[in-house]
Amino acid sequence: MAETILVTLIIFSSIFGVIYIFLTTRNKERLALIENGADAKLFNSGKKYSFGQFILNIALLAIGIGVGVLVGTMFYSGGMEESVAYTSCIFIFGGIGLMASFFMNRKLEKEDK
Template sequence: METTSAALFISISLVVFGISYYYFTTRHKERMEIIERGLSPDYFKNQSNFLPMLLVLGLSSVGVALGLAVGLALCDFFPTKKFLIIGLCIFMGLGLSLIMSYLVLKNTQKKG
């Protein structure tokens, strides 16, 4: 048991290191290429906008919560298939919330 948990910890650490190394080296190469082409280094300041990501995460969380609530409410009517009903309702709520966030982002990009 201890060997398995140590191997799991090492493999997760290697995956996190590999992804972060790839992200930072790629970002550095992109920035160097942009600077070589003549853009100013101020181009990189204030370039991140987290509002669309926060909107998607918020609506997804609400969708999962509503799906769980509806699934638990439906379990009273179908007591033999609780796990299936709860799982289906959670994924249905998540899917509907992702569609809703897509439509909201599409409307905001049209206006902006």
């Protein structure tokens, strides 16, 4: 019981630490650039995703995971080991869903231009 709590605490504190270090370092870097006379437009040069693209990515990932679970169930009932069947199918079909999402987003970007 104590090991579970300790492992969970370590995982969440590590994630928090990495995010905190990333954000503070980025902030210090931006402040240093501004002090040296850099233009503020420099920080907004990245690609922005719309809410629709985010929803498309999540939806296709969820569909891929659902299909992966169904195919994993069929493989498990066909005699494959349970952990191998479910894990491999979830990752394979989740990846296929993300790849389909990438190509659909790229097609939508070309249509917008």
